Amino acid sequence: MRALLALSLLTTPALADEIWVTNEKDDTVSVIDVETLEVIQTYETGERPRGITFSKDFSRLYICASDSDTVQVMDPTTGKILHELPSGEDPEQFVLHPNDRHLYIANEDDAITTVVDTETREVIAQINVGIEPEGMAVSPDGKIAITTSETTNMAHWIDTDTQQLFANTLVDSRPRHAEFIKDGSELWVSAEIGGTISVFDVETQAETTKIDFEVDGVHPDRVQPVGFEMTEGDTHAFVALGPSNHVAVVNAATYEVEDYILVGRRVWHMDFNADRSLLFTTNGVSGDVTVIDVAERRALKSIKVGRFPWGAAFRPTD
Amino acid sequence: MRPYLTTLTAILAREALRFIHQRERFIAALVRPLVWLLVFAAGFRAALGLSITPPYQTYIEYETYIIPGLCGMILLFNGMQSSLSLVYDREMGSMRLLLTAPLPRWWLLFSKLLASTAISILQVYTFLAIAALYGIWIPATGYITVLPALIVAGLMLGALGLALSSFIKQLENFAGVMNFVIFPMFFLSSALYPLWKMAESSETLHMICALNPFTHAVELIRFSLYLQWNGAALLWTLLATALFTAAALWGYDPSRGLIRRKA
Numbered sequence: 412m413r414a415l416l417a418l419s420l421l422t423t424p425a426l427a428d429e430i431w432v433t434n435e436k437d438d439t440v441s442v443i444d445v446e447t448l449e450v451i452q453t454y455e456t457g458e459r460p461r462g463i464t465f466s467k468d469f470s471r472l473y474i475c476a477s478d479s480d481t482v483q484v485m486d487p488t489t490g491k492i493l494h495e496l497p498s499g500e501d502p503e504q505f506v507l508h509p510n511d512r513h514l515y516i517a518n519e520d521d522a523i524t525t526v527v528d529t530e531t532r533e534v535i536a537q538i539n540v541g542i543e544p545e546g547m548a549v550s551p552d553g554k555i556a557i558t559t560s561e562t563t564n565m566a567h568w569i570d571t572d573t574q575q576l577f578a579n580t581l582v583d584s585r586p587r588h589a590e591f592i593k594d595g596s597e598l599w600v601s602a603e604i605g606g607t608i609s610v611f612d613v614e615t616q617a618e619t620t621k622i623d624f625e626v627d628g629v630h631p632d633r634v635q636p637v638g639f640e641m642t643e644g645d646t647h648a649f650v651a652l653g654p655s656n657h658v659a660v661v662n663a664a665t666y667e668v669e670d671y672i673l674v675g676r677r678v679w680h681m682d683f684n685a686d687r688s689l690l691f692t693t694n695g696v697s698g699d700v701t702v703i704d705v706a707e708r709r710a711l712k713s714i715k716v717g718r719f720p721w722g723a724a725f726r727p728t729d
Numbered sequence: 730m731r732p733y734l735t736t737l738t739a740i741l742a743r744e745a746l747r748f749i750h751q752r753e754r755f756i757a758a759l760v761r762p763l764v765w766l767l768v769f770a771a772g773f774r775a776a777l778g779l780s781i782t783p784p785y786q787t788y789i790e791y792e793t794y795i796i797p798g799l800c801g802m803i804l805l806f807n808g809m810q811s812s813l814s815l816v817y818d819r820e821m822g823s824m825r826l827l828l829t830a831p832l833p834r835w836w837l838l839f840s841k842l843l844a845s846t847a848i849s850i851l852q853v854y855t856f857l858a859i860a861a862l863y864g865i866w867i868p869a870t871g872y873i874t875v876l877p878a879l880i881v882a883g884l885m886l887g888a889l890g891l892a893l894s895s896f897i898k899q900l901e902n903f904a905g906v907m908n909f910v911i912f913p914m915f916f917l918s919s920a921l922y923p924l925w926k927m928a929e930s931s932e933t934l935h936m937i938c939a940l941n942p943f944t945h946a947v948e949l950i951r952f953s954l955y956l957q958w959n960g961a962a963l964l965w966t967l968l969a970t971a972l973f974t975a976a977a978l979w980g981y982d983p984s985r986g987l988i989r990r991k992a
Contacts, residue, residue, distance in 0.1 A: 673788050
């Protein structure tokens with residue numbers, strides 16, 4: 412009996428961490444096992460799932476179901492939709508406030524940022540921003556939220572105490588993603604058409620530098636920075652360059668691009684595993700997720716998921 | 730047994746000597762694939778980032794794709810070139826001396842084949858080292874696992890060269906055969922484009938490519954470079970080796986083949 416038990420322990424794989432990916436055209440999320448690098452589960456969602464993030468304790472998964480005009484809350488252990496949150500029209504991207512309670516949602520069609528309380532499930536504020544808001548970020552201390560608007564080409568700075576705008580800064584054409592880095596002292600905003608990342612000093616909201624990209628053998632028009640993530644200690648940024656099918660590695664101290672890594676077609680967003688040794692990029696057109704070895708800066712494998720994977724979020728399982 | 734070894738070492742030593750004395754040939758043999766890698770492939774860099782085909786697990790740049798094909802190219806050209814030297818030897822008379830050795834002819838030819846394959850493999854590794862410096866990544870153990878594949882592919886192409894040389898009367902004719910054999914063999918294979926790409930443009934071309942033993946030699950090299958097993962490619966390459974060797978033996982048989990008619 413004991414031998415049988417030992418055997419079953421040996422053969423039952425330990426639960427590995429996961430990467431959750433929204434598939435925009437399949438209305439599903441795919442779950443990738445970080446150890447085996449295979450899709451282990453696919454769950455149905457609302458229409459056109461895009462933004463995806465977990466609650467702090469990873470017990471709830473928030474999904475922007477853009478065409479269903481709602482944010483869905485999923486139990487990641489069962490894949491069941493627990494309930495929906497009022498999100499305003501066409502929620503595309505969102506960010507969870509460090510208080511683990513307030514979701515800041517960009518409503519692409521309404522030029523509004525909606526703030527939802529995930530506990531009372533009520534909208535607590537709607538803030539008018541520029542046209543086609545998309546990128547969302549919250550500073551680590553939770554005091555500032557950022558919305559970037561695709562058509563107005565601005566980053567809108569929101570005071571989270573008053574839920575009011577306190578600054579608007581111009582960025583290059585069609586901003587897509589924003590991220591506070593270096594303990595919230597810098598804000599980075601990627602501009603898809605502009606082909607740049609603008610770096611702001613958070614204290615003064617002034618632009619300090621701009622990062623340009625150039626991929627060998629790829630027309631500059633196709634080099635379109637979208638999502639990006641920082642490595643451990645914010646030393647380097649991995650930047651998805653859209654239809655150039657490359658991810659750039661940017662030194663966050665010198666703002667120089669050090670490497671370009673070939674991934675799938677129209678690379679969009681990404682997330683790391685627990686120790687940030689592996690990066691998972693969503694490649695919309697090729698319908699797969701490329702796994703990058705962060706230390707070696709090399710693509711290891713591309714994993715087929717659903718059609719048009721969009722967002723990615725990491726979930727530890729132990 | 731001893732005379733066998735003496736002959737083998739003598740032939741190996743002769744090939745090695747020839748190799749050392751013809752450094753230009755060594756450099757020329759390296760320049761050819763390097764031009765393809767550094768000039769041709771650089772221009773097509775992003776051309777293949779569209780599909781994932783085994784043994785690759787993700788998207789690769791064209792430079793990475795073309796490496797096994799260029800290893801095959803070195804083996805192919807060398808296999809033919811060493812046969813060219815056989816034609817030369819025959820015209821100069823040293824071949825006749827060799828073939829009169831009191832040993833089975835197959836052993837003499839096999840020794841010759843082995844020697845020229847060894848030289849080719851040396852060149853392939855030099856090429857792979859330059860490619861690594863250029864930034865082409867191959868798993869470290871891949872450099873070891875590729876060796877058996879290089880030996881099999883080298884023997885196959887060497888045997889083809891031997892077979893061809895036995896049917897050629899004069900040195901001048903060989904140049905023509907080079908054009909009629911090397912180029913079609915190289916271009917109608919998976920060395921430059923994956924077979925699915927060929928199938929997109931023409932099903933007939935794709936079929937020819939799939940039958941071409943050089944394709945299987947290249948795929949054998951490709952899979953073993955990335956530590957993967959490709960039984961079909963191995964089988965095809967071995968089969969082709971057996972066929973070409975048989976043809977070479979027949980061609981060099983004093984009682985049959987062209988050797989007799991030329992004597």
